[in-house]
Amino acid sequence: MDCRGLILLQIIVLSSLAIKAFSLSPYYYQNICPQALPTIKKVVQAAVYKERRMGASLLRLHFHDCFVNGCDASILLDPSSTIDSEKNSRPNQNSARGFEVIDEIKAEVDKICGRPVVSCADIVAVAARDSVVALGGPSWKVLLGRRDSTTASRTQADADLPAPFMDLPALINNFKNQGLNERDLVALSGGHTIGFAQCFTFRNRIYNATNIDPLFAENRRATCPRTGGDTNLAPIDRTPARFDNAYFNNLVKQRGLLISDQALFSGGSTDDLVNTYRLYPHVFWNDFAKSMIKMGNLKPLIGNQGQIRTNCRTVNY
Numbered sequence: 531m532d533c534r535g536l537i538l539l540q541i542i543v544l545s546s547l548a549i550k551a552f553s554l555s556p557y558y559y560q561n562i563c564p565q566a567l568p569t570i571k572k573v574v575q576a577a578v579y580k581e582r583r584m585g586a587s588l589l590r591l592h593f594h595d596c597f598v599n600g601c602d603a604s605i606l607l608d609p610s611s612t613i614d615s616e617k618n619s620r621p622n623q624n625s626a627r628g629f630e631v632i633d634e635i636k637a638e639v640d641k642i643c644g645r646p647v648v649s650c651a652d653i654v655a656v657a658a659r660d661s662v663v664a665l666g667g668p669s670w671k672v673l674l675g676r677r678d679s680t681t682a683s684r685t686q687a688d689a690d691l692p693a694p695f696m697d698l699p700a701l702i703n704n705f706k707n708q709g710l711n712e713r714d715l716v717a718l719s720g721g722h723t724i725g726f727a728q729c730f731t732f733r734n735r736i737y738n739a740t741n742i743d744p745l746f747a748e749n750r751r752a753t754c755p756r757t758g759g760d761t762n763l764a765p766i767d768r769t770p771a772r773f774d775n776a777y778f779n780n781l782v783k784q785r786g787l788l789i790s791d792q793a794l795f796s797g798g799s800t801d802d803l804v805n806t807y808r809l810y811p812h813v814f815w816n817d818f819a820k821s822m823i824k825m826g827n828l829k830p831l832i833g834n835q836g837q838i839r840t841n842c843r844t845v846n847y
Contacts, residue, residue: 554673554830558652563643570635570653574660577631582771585661586725587628592658593718593825594626595651597708598687600829602679603650605687606632606842613845619687624761625728629843632657636842650842651676655826662822665724667773670819673827677836680845694731694788698798701790708828710821716794716803717817718825722787723777725770726763729754732787741792746785766791778808 559566578585595605598616605622606629609615616622632653639648652674663669692704705715735742736750753762766787767776777791781804786792795804807814837846 554675554827554832556671556673558674559648562647563639565642566639566648567656569639569642570656571660573631573635573638574657575664577628577634578661578664582665583725584628584631585665586721586770587626588631588654588657588661589721589724591626591628591632592654593721594622594687594691595654596825596828597690597692599679599681599683600831601651601655601676601826602829602831602836603654603676603839603842604679604682606650606654607679607682607845608843610844613682614684616682616684616687619684619691621691621693622687628657632842640840646838646840649676649836649838650678651830653842659822662721662724662773665771665773667724668815668819670823673823675830675832677831677833678839678842679831679836692790694727694790695734696790696793698793698796698800701793702799708825710825712800713803713817714821714824716800716807717814717821719791719794720775720777720807720814720818722766722791723769723775724766724773726765727787728760729762729764730760732764732789733760735787735789735792739789739792741784741796742786743784746783750787775807775811775814778804778814782808 574588591605592601594616595601595603598604605616605626607613607615609618617626632650635653635657636650639653640646655674655676656672659670659672690707692701696704701715702712705711710718732750733754733756736747736754737756739747750764753759753764764787767780769776780786781792781795784792786795794800807817839846
């Protein structure tokens with residue numbers, strides 16, 4: 531091998547070692563701060579015990595973070611002269627919540643670790659898992675070692691976050707753009723088994739859809755009038771404070787609350803998977819956990835990229 535070939539080989543080997551050294555790992559904080567994860571769990575459990583809905587909110591926060599330029603805690607940044615906050619995007623404004631819980635976790639973790647070594651992005655990812663567990667759902671090993679972004683993009687959030695009005699082809703394409711397949715789409719949508727939706731997100735469906743159970747539509751209209759009441763809440767399935775597979779049973783009965791929910795069972799390519807998750811909840815749990823790990827690995831900042839914020843709402847200067 532000539533000199534140039536040897537140098538090229540060394541560069542390739544060093545690059546692969548660098549990638550490996552900075553890859554995410556569930557044991558990232560084992561030596562850095564072994565009490566970090568138990569501390570996050572403690573705060574999440576207390577928050578969910580105080581308000582069961584918070585579990586769904588923290589799960590959604592992770593989802594809405596990862597779908598916009600990767601899992602980098604950009605959703606947490608407040609607006610400033612240099613930050614076009616994702617909190618002001620259409621899908622997040624007056625909707626995304628749980629920021630105070632993340633702030634509390636950050637303060638507790640930095641205190642127990644003695645310094646800011648745990649990223650806000652990792653906190654969001656772990657809080658999502660612990661929320662699901664607190665509501666009776668599956669657990670998984672969260673890959674850790676993300677760093678925090680120094681930018682945010684309201685425009686990107688508007689473009690990349692899936693809308694509750696999307697049909698199946700639009701949903702499939704939206705997830706495909708993130709490197710997620712149809713199985714990920716249906717499994718992650720199953721996260722709607724916990725939480726609530728605002729009236730304006732499902733009004734069109736309960737008044738105009740034909741693929742909806744009439745009694746279900748009538749019941750939802752009681753708290754969602756044709757005009758007004760945009761922020762009135764309705765449970766997405768009948769057990770909004772318990773992580774189960776009731777969501778998929780609803781879809782088969784044409785009781786999906788959002789257009790994007792019912793689209794998963796509408797004579798298309800995802801019908802069989804909905805039926806599988808309805809009949810075999812353990813399959814849903816396993817797939818949900820796998821898809822959460824996969825989503826959590828979307829374009830993370832690692833190594834020397836980004837920063838570890840001292841305040842999750844602002845960039846370090």
